[in-house]
Amino acid sequence: MEITKIKWQRIKMPLKAPFETSFGKVVKKDMILVRVYGGGKVGIGESVAMPYPIYSEETTGTVINMLEEFLIPILLDKEIQHPSEVSEIFSFIRRNNMAKAVLEMAVWDLYSKQTNQSLAGAIGGTSKEIEVGVSIGIEPTIEKLVEKVERFLDEGYRKIKVKIKPGWDLAPLQAIRDRFGYSIPLMADANSAYTLDDIDLLKQLDQFHLLMIEQPLAHDDIIDHAKLQAELVTPICLDESIHSVEDTRKAIEIGACKIINIKVGRVGGITEAKKIHDLCEQHNIPVWCGGMLEAGVGRAHNIALASLANFTIPGDTSASSRYFNEDIIVPEVTLTRPGFITVPEKPGFGFDLNEHLIGQLVLNEKEYTKDSAEKAFIRTN
Known part of the structure; x- marks a missing residue:
């Protein structure tokens, strides 16, 4: 693969409405776009890091630092044949997964464009369309929550995920079941808000016949999740605890979850x-x-990933209009029929950039070539 230049841009996009979880409330999408150039093509990636270290230790600021000081110089110093080599090149660097991912995503997109295939096809995806659900944050009232659930069901979404936290759990789930019955696919996402001391409360979730409860316990735990799963009928889904295939292997071996x-x-x-x-x-x-309030580029990469065969549960990749008045891609992501998004077939991630909007939103940017990248630290062995 030919890589001649890499550029990052930091942009902030206002959300249509605040999105609240047990972590806090998000009102703007603060993100990094990375562009990787080569062979007359440009690959695009989008970072999912937040401006504050609440989902993980990474932030938009740490992503910029890692890109500038380490990842971009390292990548520009290497010759690679395939995007799968990028993760191995970066493997000696501990964590910083979101920074690594945004650059690797852009390389995958560049590769698929250079080889004239869709991103989904390049990674081995086979599905022509994907089922999608919607994620609903913590609402001001149960009435507002039920109204949103009804609207999204009317729009055809195939799974309803609601955020929960102590004090906002049993009552909202009961209200949804009372209003819509037990046939709608419903799950709860706790974002690590509980401990094993809450086991009696968590066992009450079984009465709602949920698809799953996502990450009820600590963000870095699998041991207590295994103990909890043994007490629940409801499947546990791990999110924050899984950072690698090794984490996955261990979680499966000890029975910490039934879904990932x-x-x-x-x-x-x-x-x-x-x-x-x-x-x-x-x-x-x-x-x-899962979703991280991605704008269009990250949303498109998620669509490609979800085309792999074992993505059998609807994801969080809702339409662009769910969160934004205008997206950074054209056309925007839309439901092509109720509850489904068509997987793009054009080369790369499948959309064009809305450069006019990006130009309005850019806070700062920087680009690097093989000659200009400061090689502050290059691993040579």
Whole structure:
């Protein structure tokens, strides 16, 4: 593969409405776009890191630092034949998965454009369309929550995910079941808000017949999740605890979960995400693609990932209009029929950039060539 230049841009996009979880409230999408140039093509990636270290230790600031000081110089100093080599090149660097992922995603997109194939096809995806659900944050009132659930069901979404936290759990779930019955696919996402001291409360979730409860316990735990899963009928889905295929192997071996949420940014890139997908498929563990309030570029990469065969549960990749008045891609992501998004077939991630909007939103940017990148630290062995 030819890589001649790399550029990052930091942009902030206002959300249509605040999105609240047990972490806090998000009102703007603060993100990094990375462009990798080569062979007359440009590959694009989008970082999912937040401006504050609440989902993980990474932030938009740490991503910029890692790109500038380490990852971009390292990549420009190497000759690679295939995107799968990028994760191995970066493997000696501890964590910083979101920074690694945004660059690797851009390389995958560049490769698929250079080889004239869709990103989904390049990574081995086979589905022509993907089922999608929607994620609903913590609302001001139960009435507002029920109204949103009704609207999204009317729009055809195939799974409803609601955020929960202590004090906002049993009552909202009961209200949804009372209003819509038990036939709608419903799950709860706790974002690590509980401990084993809450086991009696968590066992009450079984009465709602949920698809799953996502990451109820600590963000870095699998041991207590195994203890909890043994007490629950409801499947546990791990999210924040899974950063690699090794984490996945251990979680499966001890029975810490029955489902895994795969996020490209959390696990360090598409290559690692595929390894996790393949291991889960071998062990009959279904997977689905989670969301991080991505704008269009990240959303398109998620669509490509979710075209892999073992993504059998609808993901969080809703339409662009769910979060933004205008997206950074054209056309925007839309439901091509109720509850489904068509996987793009054009080369690369499948959309064009809305350069006019990006130009309005850019806060700062920087580009590097093989000659200009400061090689502050290059591993030579």
